[in-house]
Amino acid sequence: MRKFSEYNPIVVAVWFFSVTGVAMFCNYPILMAISLVGAVLFFTVRNGLSHGREHLFFWVLFAVLALANPLISHNGKTVLFVMNHNPVTLEALLYGVNSAAMIIGVLYWFRSFTQIMTSEKLLYLTGALSPKLSLVLSMALRFVPLFGRQSEKINNAQTAMGLYKDDNIIDDIKGRSRVFSVMVTWALENGIITADSMEARGFGTGRRTQLRHFGFRAGDIVLLIVTLLLLGVTAAAVGTDSLSIDFYPEINIKAPDILGISGILSYGALILLPLIIETEVRLKWKYLRSTI
Amino acid sequence: MEILAVNDLTFTYPLCSSPALNNISFHLNSGEFTVLCGATGSGKSTLLRTLKRELTPLGDVSGKVIFCGKELSALDGRTSTASIGFVMQRPEQQIVTDKVWHELAFGLENLGVKSDEIYRRIAEMASYFGIGDWFDRDTAELSGGQKQLLNLASVLVMQPQLLILDEPTAQLDPIAAADFIATLKRLNQDFGLTIIMAEHRLEDVVPICDRLIVMENGSLIADSPPSDAVNTLKSRPDILCGMPAASRLYAKLSGSESCPLTVREGRSFIESNYGNTTRGFAQASYVHSDTAALEFRDVYFRYTRDGRDILDGLSFKVYSGEIFCILGGNGSGKTTALSAAAGLLRAYSGRITVLGKKLKDYKNRSLYRECLAMLPQDVQTVFLKNTVREELEECGAELSKLPYDISHLLDKHPYDLSGGEQQLAALAKVLAAKPKILLLDEPTKGLDAAAKLNMISVMQSLKEKGATIVTVTHDVELAAVCADRCAMFFGGKIVSIGTPKEFFSQSNFYTTAVSRMTRGYFDNIITVDDAAEICRINGRKEFYDAPDKK
Structure with missing residues (x-):
């Protein structure tokens, strides 16, 4: 019955780094699309329709990044048109869009991460280290x-x-x-x-302990295990080249095998986890209120 | 049971020829509430710091401090940390962490206490202190009084047997200070906590303490229950000036029975010893000049668009050449009003006129040239250089033009001066711009009684030189002694205004101790001097003649 942001910070952080880690270390377009859509959805579910300026900034940046690549890189077979004696190719354009999706997706994730990770949770995280x-x-x-x-x-x-x-x-x-x-x-x-x-007040008298402001509950452990499982499947898919793509000289996308498909599905499920939790909480509240 | 014994303690700071503490011996019994007083520089802080091992300054120590039968230096680290608690003067700087709960846990974390145990203890403490409501807040959001309560609470979670406090209320307003002292009294009564506290705001603490220790130049000159201590110091007005009003009146009239400490005792002392055939003095009506030096007309101000109005239709006039005191509770907007007058905040509606000219018309910061200057509440913010001399040179202040002497402070670092000296050095800097209107924000905050008297005489001599002074203060005694007119600030506007005599004899709560003592018996008596005078005029009730007091 907790919102996603109220789960133990360690679990939340593991989830965040799984999601962004996959997005950063792989360039498979479907995963990028899932990450970007998921990130925008997550941000808007949390914030509603406010933060218009941030959205605008992110999408202008998206356009700039997507268009910058074909202007700088001229690799690729399919020439769309020639500008200033330089060919602009389809492959470079798609590569640009793909990396822009990756970067903007990760930026959205981190924006949500900073909203959720208040100073207290950061302290808890660092306290676990030292x-x-x-x-x-x-x-x-x-x-x-x-x-x-x-x-x-x-x-x-x-x-x-x-x-x-x-x-x-x-x-x-x-x-x-x-x-x-x-x-x-x-x-x-x-x-x-x-x-x-x-x-x-005794600083330096001996070994310090730290007050734990957050406890581990059963739900936290379940969420942690599920996150790690889904991450494992996705990582396996990405790591074994089941999900790979070459942009140059021409686009060469391998049709995903079973491991690849399960990788995509796991990543999708991983990203949907918080949304599922939030929806469940809302429905439960509604139900509880109606029974009062 | 004896909890602390100090035997022949002498302490000399390095490179100092004379000792800061000279052969001091005293002992504290368990459960005693002891107040330590004395002028600034008499060695109070040094003495208290030598009682807490972690804070003992560097220097030559001889003599013994024995805590619970063991010498202080022989205690192990944990006992010495946990059993002796220490709270210092500045609320803000003692706070270490950013969250209230973390601050409470800090000491226990250092001692390596387990997480569950820490939780239990701080929960208990938070409930006892009523901190529960702001447990999760940032420490920066707290008021000064709350910060100091937090400092106290975060020392008490370590369950000390002895609590040492070094002027804990100096930076607090009177209401927060009274609250803090009431908490100390409760701790002392409820848990038998042994407390020793240095203080110069004695009005509230002397009546509740068991013992009063008075220091002068590193030696103890009195160590006895408070009324006896006052009795022995009757002939020392310089030390008595910080005592409760009732005691000062008693000393001025050379009373003979036991010394009154509270308003109630003071009242019965007056009523049983003096008649009231003459009830008051004839009052000269207040004459002020016709020109207004500073005028507010329907001024409105708020900090944020959605916030409430901090200045809510504020209107008042300050005539040139007068001392105008603005009194009022915390958060009533007094300081905001002063900042608006100094042009630091811009009102969204209404008009502020300075010397007949609208504030807006002072272009290019001409307002601050020979016209208006403000001394802020935190005087440390005034200093920018490494010595007082450089400070004064920077702004072109001339020592000879000042109504007081600070030539002995010139080569010191401004941060090393005592509160009173800092105030004077800061004022010198402010006066360098030759302002016609001087705005003072809490000029007596954190000052001991002697420095306060000095400040009052400085204000009066500035007035004689033709300056107009507007001061915001919590200090009713200051207002009663030196103001020409007083104003009560409440809810963003001024709700009552008048000469001190009218003002303080009308108000019941916000008034001086003397006024409360003499209400209904004498008329319009608000200062100790007035009270002593009228008592002498009425004469003693007893059948023997009062000794001649001339």
Whole structure:
């Protein structure tokens, strides 16, 4: 009864890296299409119709990437037309579209990944690797915005005292650089207090543990196993060249054998997993509400 | 039971000729609430830090600190970390991590406690402190008071036996400070936690503490229950100036029975010793100049488009040459109003006039040239250089023109100065632009009583030189002593305005301790000096004559 994003971060991360890993290490067009469609679908299911600007940016980038390849690479047999004494070929165009689908698909996945992986989940992930690394990350996450806020405060204070004599860019830059230099002092000075506070609370007395904010539930384990299984089948298909394609000199796509077909189906299923989970949760809620 | 004993402790910082702590001996009994006070630089912080091994500064130490029968240096790391808790002054800088729950867990994580156990302990602590609601929040979103409570809670999860606090409320507003102190009292009462706390805002803590230790120049000059301590220090106005109003009044009138500490005790002290045939002074009506130095007319401001109005139709006038104090709770928009007056924020509707000219018409930052300047709340933001001398040279400040003397501070780094000294150095920098209107945001925050008195006299001498001063403050005592007019800020506008006498005798809650003490017995008495004066006029009730106080 959890949304996909509420599953254990390790499971979610494994799923994300499986999906994007396959997309990045293979160039089979059907897999690319599945990845791209799945990524867009996943993003819109999570966000609805907002984020119009991001969509626009991604699709403009898609067009640029797809069209850049045939203009630069002139390999391929089938010449579509000649531009500035250079042939523009069908193969290069298709290759461009295929790689653009891969890149944009992965970009969409990572956009969703950053939405789901809040700082807390990242800390949990890094904490599983090393508690110390996780602490450093946590301190950085606190400190970076703090630094920004303090320099804004200093800047305001200096403005209200007349540090900036004139309203021009050079004076602004001079003022800003002075503010930056004092920010370094400030950071060191305050770092001492933070260090004292850490020391007083026993930092460095022994081996650190880390508070686990997320537990492993049965559902997490099931999802993890399913993810790894589907990934295994897909990877086997990709790795044994059951799913391969050559673009140059002419397009040579092998008809997939049984392993290839099951690879495609597994990848499709892998990408549908979160959507299935989300839909199931929604339906369950609806059902529960109707029985109340 | 004795939990901590300090025997002949002497401490000298490296390269210093005179010791910072000089032959100090005292002991703390288990369950005692002890307050340590003394002027800035008297060695309070050094003493407290030598009681916590991890924070003991470098230097020559002689003498012994014994904690639970063992010498401090002989304790093992875990005991010394967990059993002695330490909370420092600055709420923001003590926080290590970005999430509230992680901050609470930090100490226990360091001790290698198991995850389940950590969860249990921080859950318990969060419930006790009512942190549950903001358990998942970013630490950056918390208010100063919440941050300090979090610091306290994240020390207490380690279950200390002794809690040391070094001026924990100095950076908090009075309401948050009272809340914090009430929490300490509760911890002391409910769990018998031994507490030693350095503090210079004594109004709230002295009445609830068991013992008052007073330090001067590295030595203890008093160590006894608070009313006895005040009694022995009766002839030391420089130390008494931070004490509760009732005690100061008692000392001024040289009372003889036990010293009153709270408003209630102060009231009964006055009523049982002095008559009230003369109930108040004749009041001169307040005369102000006709020109307005700063005027707000129906000003509206909000930070975000969808947010609420922080300034909600704010209108007021500040006449030139007066000290105008704006009081009000946290988040009522006081600081926002000040920033709007300084042109840092732009109101979306309404008009702000500075010296008869619209704020918008000050082009090219001419507003900040010989016209208006603001001293921000966090004075550290004023400094940009490595020494005070460079700071003053940078902005062309002339020492001889200042109404106070800071020549002894010139070669120090601005961050190394005490709170009061920082305030004066920052003010010197602000005054360099020769402003006609001076905006001060919480000028007495974090200052000890002596520095506060100094600040008040600086403000008064600036006023004599013709400056108009607008100050935002939580400090009702400051407003009562030095303001010409006070205004109460609430919900984005000013709801009441008047001279301190009218203002404080009308309000019931937001008023000075003296006003609460004398309400209904005398009229319009709001400061200790006034109260002492009227008591003398009325004379002692007893059959023997009061000693002559001239």
